[in-house]
Amino acid sequence: MPVIPGVGKSTLLNAINKELNLKTGNISEKWGKGKHTTTFATMLQIMENSFIIDTPGIKEFMLLQVEPEEVSGYFKDIKQYAEGCQFNNCLHQNEPNCAVKEAVENTKIAATRYENYLNIIQNIKDINYWERK
Ligand SMILES: [Zn+2]
Known part of the structure; x- marks a missing residue:
């Protein structure tokens, strides 16, 4: 290759x-x-x-000031569907009636974008976990 x-x-x-x-x-x-x-x-x-x-991991350093629930605001394509979620603090992971997950399933949001989104959420959670320990 x-x-x-x-x-x-x-x-x-x-x-x-x-x-x-x-x-x-x-x-x-x-x-x-x-x-x-x-x-x-x-x-x-x-x-x-x-x-x-x-x-x-320089990418992670830039994310220290961002909370998980703020991340979708940086993804234009995800943000436009997030308003349709049942909960306004929805992280679009395992919550019920999540409009973002539905949009991913209907390929309205690219699966790779959603994966990136989930990775960033996880990175922030990991960082917060170690910082608050
Ligand atoms: Zn959602």
């Missing part, structure tokens, strides 16, 4: 300093999405007085 280079943090750092030779992921043309290949935080010296801390 042909691959194109990823555009993750490790790829950018390798471009700054080739000697770092960090492991990077490839984005398959078929799926068009990369994988997180950085699995633990590392501090790298890129120049004499310059250090970079590389941490996994």
Whole structure:
């Protein structure tokens, strides 16, 4: 399968300093999405007085201020159906009479979009769980 280079943090750092030779992921043309290949935080010296801390999962960091019930507001296609849900705090997961799940079943919302939505909800729940422990 042909691959194109990823555009993750490790790829950018390798471009700054080739000697770092960090492991990077490839984005398959078929799926068009990369994988997180950085699995633990590392501090790298890129120049004499310059250090970079590389941490996994930059996407998750951007979501810290968002609550699970706010996520659907960022998905235009999901938001337009959410108004039809029985509960106004519906997370569109297992709630009864959920208009979003119905729209996914009727392919009015792309299954991949719904999967992304559910992944983000789960990520936020995981982060909140560890933060509040
Ligand atoms: Zn719903």
